[in-house]
Amino acid sequence: MAEFKLKLRRYNPETGEAPYWQEHTVELEPHRSVLEAILQAKNNEDGSIGVRCSCKAAICGSCGVRVNGKPGLACHTHLDAALASAKDGETIVVEPMGNMPVIKDLIVDMDAVHWKKIQRVTPWLVNREPVPEREYIVPRESMVDVTQSMACIQCGACVSDCLSMEVDPLFIGPAALAKSYRFVGDPRDDMQQVRLKDLSEDPHGIYDCTHCFKCIEACPKGVAPMSQIMRLRRIAGNDHHIVDRNNGDRHERAFVSLIRDHGLLWEAELLPRSYGGDSWFGKFHPHAGKELLSSLPAITKALLRGKVTPMGALKPHDIPAKDLEQVQRIYKTVEEREERVEFNLYISGKDEDLLPSSTATEEASA
Amino acid sequence: MPEVDDAKLHEDEQRLKEIIERPKTGRRVSEIKDELGTTMNQYVAVYREEEGLQKAHEVVRRLKEEAKTAYVDDQGTVFNQDVLGAVELGYMLDCSEAIVVAAIERKESRGAQFRVDYPDRNDEEWQKHIDISRNGDDVPHVSYSPVTITQWEPEERKY
Numbered sequence: 001m002a003e004f005k006l007k008l009r010r011y012n013p014e015t016g017e018a019p020y021w022q023e024h025t026v027e028l029e030p031h032r033s034v035l036e037a038i039l040q041a042k043n044n045e046d047g048s049i050g051v052r053c054s055c056k057a058a059i060c061g062s063c064g065v066r067v068n069g070k071p072g073l074a075c076h077t078h079l080d081a082a083l084a085s086a087k088d089g090e091t092i093v094v095e096p097m098g099n100m101p102v103i104k105d106l107i108v109d110m111d112a113v114h115w116k117k118i119q120r121v122t123p124w125l126v127n128r129e130p131v132p133e134r135e136y137i138v139p140r141e142s143m144v145d146v147t148q149s150m151a152c153i154q155c156g157a158c159v160s161d162c163l164s165m166e167v168d169p170l171f172i173g174p175a176a177l178a179k180s181y182r183f184v185g186d187p188r189d190d191m192q193q194v195r196l197k198d199l200s201e202d203p204h205g206i207y208d209c210t211h212c213f214k215c216i217e218a219c220p221k222g223v224a225p226m227s228q229i230m231r232l233r234r235i236a237g238n239d240h241h242i243v244d245r246n247n248g249d250r251h252e253r254a255f256v257s258l259i260r261d262h263g264l265l266w267e268a269e270l271l272p273r274s275y276g277g278d279s280w281f282g283k284f285h286p287h288a289g290k291e292l293l294s295s296l297p298a299i300t301k302a303l304l305r306g307k308v309t310p311m312g313a314l315k316p317h318d319i320p321a322k323d324l325e326q327v328q329r330i331y332k333t334v335e336e337r338e339e340r341v342e343f344n345l346y347i348s349g350k351d352e353d354l355l356p357s358s359t360a361t362e363e364a365s366a
Numbered sequence: 367m368p369e370v371d372d373a374k375l376h377e378d379e380q381r382l383k384e385i386i387e388r389p390k391t392g393r394r395v396s397e398i399k400d401e402l403g404t405t406m407n408q409y410v411a412v413y414r415e416e417e418g419l420q421k422a423h424e425v426v427r428r429l430k431e432e433a434k435t436a437y438v439d440d441q442g443t444v445f446n447q448d449v450l451g452a453v454e455l456g457y458m459l460d461c462s463e464a465i466v467v468a469a470i471e472r473k474e475s476r477g478a479q480f481r482v483d484y485p486d487r488n489d490e491e492w493q494k495h496i497d498i499s500r501n502g503d504d505v506p507h508v509s510y511s512p513v514t515i516t517q518w519e520p521e522e523r524k525y
């Protein structure tokens with residue numbers, strides 16, 4: 001048994017008072033969870049502490065909170081680990097998740113945000129017509145391919161800290177987009193193209209993600225929502241050639257070719273090319289002029305912050321010729337592949353590994 | 367959705383209000399729940415015997431009394447898990463009592479019940495269901511009903 005100092009963020013909507021902090025000391029073994037600590041405080045000291053939970057085994061997704069500022073499952077965070085990440089070295093700070101309104105204490109309104117977004121992506125399989133008389137036979141690889149997104153337990157931890165959602169609350173967001181990959185990647189689904197077109201054209205869709213990795217870090221189930229979003233983009237752009245009105249696809253292409261040609265990003269050329277076409281002439285395209293004008297505030301900001309310099313507008317960054325060669329070798333290797341390689345990092349190894357193989361038995365008996 | 371009549375609704379509202387307004391003189395709901403869990407785990411798990419079961423029954427009866435005055439901290443109307451806990455405690459106590467009474471009743475070992483004092487299966491007397499009902503009463507009533515055997519003939523467990 002050890003003592004742990006717990007600091008909870010409390011909020012009661014009925015008092016009209018601002019949120020406040022409450023401290024508790026609990027006694028538990030260090031391998032017990034932060035959830036157990038919260039429940040001990042609730043049971044022994046203050047029954048009014050609001051916290052959602054059910055399974056206590058990281059499978060129901062109810063207990064999403066922020067521990068020391070990081071989103072995750074309270075029941076999946078050991079007290080010793082939480083203590084190790086405590087900012088002051090001794091207090092475990094628990095707060096409700098972000099990007100969702102707080103109903104009470106650690107309980108957030110999942111309906112208002114998370115579930116609305118899940119509903120947005122048609123989260124079910126749309127049958128091909130005519131529906132076959134017998135069951136579909138799905139190749140094993142395609143099931144493995146969607147397993148990662150199927151592992152989601154809807155806890156909302158990724159939504160909590162999504163940077164894009166912070167600035168654009170309408171962003172469909174990591175969990176819902178991962179869910180949409182679950183069906184886009186399913187060979188039985190009849191709506192792949194429709195889904196992708198919809199998600200590309202929506203200004204709050206797949207191109208709204210800033211690639212910040214926060215959702216990958218947050219997810220307790222290894223769903224890696226950002227990776228699923230990138231796969232949606234690759235299938236939309238490369239397989240269905242969807243060029244969206246948000247310039248998402250063009251922006252990505254401009255980014256890729258700038259780095260191929262110059263080894264480093266040429267910031268000043270990025271926007272003109274995304275808007276006007278993927279070449280140095282892009283900026284002279286009438287379309288570019290209009291779009292660039294609307295991006296003027298962003299450009300000014302970039303200039304002021306030194307992200308772009310007036311000189312940099314005229315020529316790309318210097319990079320030694322042999323380094324550029326290396327960069328271009330990577331491009332060549334990737335582009336020469338006949339098929340796009342998609343990694344699924346969720347499942348590794350083969351079925352056989354799970355069976356007691358003959359070699360393993362031999363080793364054991366040796 | 368089934369229609370809920372106003373009288374029933376009002377009755378339930380009163381019930382919750384009564385719990386919320388209890389003075390803090392009794393025990394904490396969580397404390398009773400904890401004692402109930404510990405007791406059931408100790409005496410009414412797989413290995414059971416008369417003495418332990420009687421003890422458990424006594425404790426459950428006492429806790430049922432104590433639950434009537436058990437208090438909650440949360441006086442609010444938003445996401446009041448505390449009052450929910452108090453309501454659920456009542457159901458837990460009812461279920462626990464039903465389990466204990468049935469376990470005492472069944473003087474044989476079968477399935478998940480291993481009576482240390484009656485280690486054998488006794489089809490002659492006990493191949494029947496024990497039904498526990500409450501029927502608005504505070505004490506459970508015991509009755510029996512026959513077992514319908516279909517495809518699988520019951521056999522002695524040999525593992």
Ligand code: SF4
Nearest residue numbers: 162209210212213215
């Ligand atoms: S990578 Fe994209 S989806 Fe994930 S948290 Fe960042 S902005 Fe949000």
Ligand code: SF4
Nearest residue numbers: 152153155156158219
């Ligand atoms: S993707 Fe991960 S973090 Fe996001 S809701 Fe699903 S399980 Fe939770």
Ligand code: FES
Nearest residue numbers: 056060061063075
């Ligand atoms: S309580 Fe179910 S995931 Fe934590």
